[in-house]
Every structure is written in C-alpha cells, then in structure tokens.
Amino acid sequence: MEKRRLNKARRPKVSELKADFISVPRVKGAAEGVVLRELKTLLSEDLGFHDAPVNNGRHNFHSFPAKFPPQLPRRFIESLTSPGDLVLDPMSGSGTTVVEAISTARIGIGFDIDPLALLIGKVKTTHLDPIAVEREAHRVAEKAELSLLKPSLLQKELETRFDRQTREFINYWFSEDTQIELMAILSSIDSVEDLNVRDFLKLTLSAIIVTKSGGVSLAWDLGHTRPHKLNQGKAKGYKAAIPEFEKRAAKNISSMLKQGGSAAKGYILHGNAESLPLESDCVDLIVTSPPYASNAIDYMRAHKFSLVWLGMEVNHLTELRSGYIGNDKLTGYTFEPLTSLPERIISRITKIDPRKGGVLRRYYSEMTRVLREMRRVLRPGKVAIVVVGSSLMRGIDTETDRCLVEIGEAVDLPCAGVGVRLLDRDRRMMPTSSKTPKSSQIENRMHREFVLAFVKPS
Ligand SMILES: C[S@@+](CC[C@H](N)C(=O)[O-])C[C@H]1O[C@@H](n2cnc3c(N)ncnc32)[C@H](O)[C@@H]1O
Numbered sequence: 001m002e003k004r005r006l007n008k009a010r011r012p013k014v015s016e017l018k019a020d021f022i023s024v025p026r027v028k029g030a031a032e033g034v035v036l037r038e039l040k041t042l043l044s045e046d047l048g049f050h051d052a053p054v055n056n057g058r059h060n061f062h063s064f065p066a067k068f069p070p071q072l073p074r075r076f077i078e079s080l081t082s083p084g085d086l087v088l089d090p091m092s093g094s095g096t097t098v099v100e101a102i103s104t105a106r107i108g109i110g111f112d113i114d115p116l117a118l119l120i121g122k123v124k125t126t127h128l129d130p131i132a133v134e135r136e137a138h139r140v141a142e143k144a145e146l147s148l149l150k151p152s153l154l155q156k157e158l159e160t161r162f163d164r165q166t167r168e169f170i171n172y173w174f175s176e177d178t179q180i181e182l183m184a185i186l187s188s189i190d191s192v193e194d195l196n197v198r199d200f201l202k203l204t205l206s207a208i209i210v211t212k213s214g215g216v217s218l219a220w221d222l223g224h225t226r227p228h229k230l231n232q233g234k235a236k237g238y239k240a241a242i243p244e245f246e247k248r249a250a251k252n253i254s255s256m257l258k259q260g261g262s263a264a265k266g267y268i269l270h271g272n273a274e275s276l277p278l279e280s281d282c283v284d285l286i287v288t289s290p291p292y293a294s295n296a297i298d299y300m301r302a303h304k305f306s307l308v309w310l311g312m313e314v315n316h317l318t319e320l321r322s323g324y325i326g327n328d329k330l331t332g333y334t335f336e337p338l339t340s341l342p343e344r345i346i347s348r349i350t351k352i353d354p355r356k357g358g359v360l361r362r363y364y365s366e367m368t369r370v371l372r373e374m375r376r377v378l379r380p381g382k383v384a385i386v387v388v389g390s391s392l393m394r395g396i397d398t399e400t401d402r403c404l405v406e407i408g409e410a411v412d413l414p415c416a417g418v419g420v421r422l423l424d425r426d427r428r429m430m431p432t433s434s435k436t437p438k439s440s441q442i443e444n445r446m447h448r449e450f451v452l453a454f455v456k457p458s
Helices: 002-006 034-044 071-080 096-103 115-124 130-147 151-161 164-173 176-190 195-207 241-257 299-307 314-321 340-352 354-377 400-410 441-446
Strands: 086-089 107-112 266-270 283-288 378-389 415-422 448-455
Touching: 034 071, 034 378, 034 415, 034 448, 071 086, 071 096, 071 283, 071 378, 086 096, 096 107, 096 115, 096 266, 107 115, 115 195, 115 266, 115 299, 130 176, 130 195, 130 241, 151 164, 151 176, 164 314, 176 195, 176 241, 195 241, 195 299, 283 354, 299 314, 340 354, 340 400, 354 378, 354 400, 354 448, 378 400, 400 415, 400 448
Parallel strands: 086 107, 086 283, 107 266, 283 378
Antiparallel strands: 378 448, 415 448
C-alpha cells in the first residue's frame, strides 16, 4: 500500500508543477496516500506566517539572514512526524528546525559548515540555568569595566592575540575604543568556568557585533551584500560595547525564559550537506533551506566580524567561505552532469557572462549532491521540505524551484508538490536588479519562496 502510494508511475511530471502558485500535482489516486493528502493540505496553507507569534524566545538570541519563521518547520514537524522521530536540517543555519524539533519532543539534528551558525545552533539547543547565566553575565560586565582602568594590559593583549591580517581587519572595522572594550569583555568571558555559559556569553558578544546596522563595529549595513564603512568622525550613535553587551545579555536571558514545549535531545554538528555523517534510511523528516543560487547572501562576509573576535583568523575564514554552497570559486571544482532545465538556464547565462554560468553550474552540481544525500538518509516514504528562493543572474531568473524539482526526479527523490510563501518586501534577502521593471514577472517571483516537498519512494 505504502509502496503503491509513492511509486514511480504516480510521480508528478515537472511540467505539472506550476510553482508560480500553490500547486499540488494531480496525481491519480493521491487521495489514498496519507502523506500526500497531508502534504496537499499543508502546501495550500498560508506559509507566510507573517506576524504569527514566536513561542520560543531562543530564536531571538542572534540575527541570521534568511532564517525560517519558526512556525514553518514546526507546522511540518507536527503534521508529518511523531514524538521521538528524527528530524534533520542538513544546512541548519541558526538552528530553527532543530529547536522546533526538540521543543515538540522529536530528536533534532542539524549540520552546517559555518562556525557562527554552529555556535548559534549549539547555544539555542543547550539548556542552561538562567539564574546562573545572569550571575555570570553580570560578573563578566563588571570585570570588563574594571579592566578598562588598566587599558595598557588590554592594548598589549590586542597586539599579541591576532595574526597580522586579522589585526588589519580589526583595525579597519572597529574604532580603537571599541577594540579595547571588546578585548575587556572577551578576556573576562575567558575566565568563565562553565563551557556552555561561556558559549552563551560569546554568542551575546557576537550579537552586538553582527547586526543589520553593524552593531558596535564601524560597518553600517552588515545585513546586506557588502558592508560599508562609517566615517569614524561621523556620528553613528556610537555604542559603547560593555553596556551593549549587558543589555543584550539581559535580553537573551529573558528570551531564554520564554520557551514553549518540552526539550528533547538536539544536536548541532559540523558537517557538509553533500556528504552527511549519518547512516542511510534513518531520518523521518527533513526541513531545510539551502543558500540562494548566485551567492546572494554571503554569510561569511558578515559573520567574520564577530568570528575574528572569537579566535578565528581572517585568512582561514576566507578559505572556509569558498566551501559554501553557492560560492563563486570554480578552480578545481568537480561538476555533476545536470538535467535539461538547469542546462538551458546555465547556457542562457553563459552567453552573457561565462563566469556566472559557471557559478550556477557549481550551484546546481552542489544541489544535485545535496538532494542525493537527502534521499540516502531519509527513510522510505518520508518527506524532505526544501525552501528555496529564485535569484537573478545577469537579469535571468535561475528558476531554482523548477530546477530542483527536475534534479529531484533525476536522483529518484520526486517532488510531490510545491507551495509558495510570500516574503515581506522588507525582509526579502535578494538584491533585485534596478533595471527590472517592478511589475515584471521575474520581479514578482523574487518576492516569493517556494516550498518543495520531496518524497522518497518506498
Ligand atoms: C538559508 S541558510 C539556513 C537558514 C536556516 N533555515 C535558519 O532558519 O536559520 C543556509 C545555510 O546553509 C549553510 N551551508 C552552506 N553550505 C553548506 C554545506 N556545504 N553544508 C552544510 N551547510 C551549508 C550556510 O552556512 C547557511 O547557514
């Protein structure tokens, strides 16, 4: 029966999927299938979740570009799994899926390769005693204030702690006063004994640096494509780091108290979505969102502002960046054979800009491996929800949604339906071309994300 429900003969054709609007394929007999029926309902719901209340304050610990509204993974987790099931996010970012899985008594597991994503995810899924954390946060701020009385010691530490390139980066992006204050907070955090509390405080420090507006750094638009430097003399509303740290710690501790549901086990681990350290056929549900094609959100560009303070060298971070899905480094890259739609789009872009065509080829090669890997770890008959947006490359729509549906077919992970979620104009993360008329179809697609529901055949 299970087999009949999802067998190949009943798979929707790509042409049947009209991803421009909510669509569930007209698969003959789909009504018989519990999973397909459930998916049909889920995909036709309003998946925007605008203004819906967030019931777990942990999601607010740290900003993260293009993170899920928590209600999205939660809706699929609650409908498609049972307590005790294993829920995976192979590109877990700020850990939204894993937090929602564990707060609904599922086992959540997330992988990412970004060091800041891993820290955010780890802190969000670790349970701490708020009173103990508050005590330590207060002690850290007090100790940091006291150490400002001897700035020469902090200055010395600043000079010895970083390699030359990292030091240059810090000198460029942080005022001298801020550097001394951040150093004071950091040395004080280093003296906290409990490793988990220390991580919580490090994340708090990072949260005052990596903000849309640039936080305590001299950058004023860290949330967007390329940070711009403020003129040091120009008033940014200079924020002293230690009071900012104290305020943020208080906010995060109160967020910690606002936490719904039970707390099952959650794991956030370093791992590449293209080859996961998991055995085959063990996952009950995947809910994930890959980076956009065309490297539209450069995670590392913003994240290195705090990672350099957390002990990572700027050159090492640049190297790590080239391993992210959607990156534009092409030398020595191993491409996958692609299906016809990605090939057609790549060839259109290549005619205008061969390099961009190569970058898109890399993206679809990576996503082929990711979908293949998701298929491997899923249990037969189980679902992978993949949320994607479209990108423009040289004015051409990458049609990520349709291409992934076709790639899914090719790796035997058929797509059973596509939902659409509308993005807030303000929260949309895609830069759009100023040359594209606002009323154009492409421009309209940019304001949507597509919720693809793949099902592993039984
Ligand atoms: C759109 S974000 C995920 C956001 C997440 N859904 C959330 O709610 O926070 C995509 C993530 O993919 C990660 N990523 C990029 N390449 C990866 C790879 N090869 N393996 C695992 N994660 C990767 C990025 O670091 C980023 O955190």
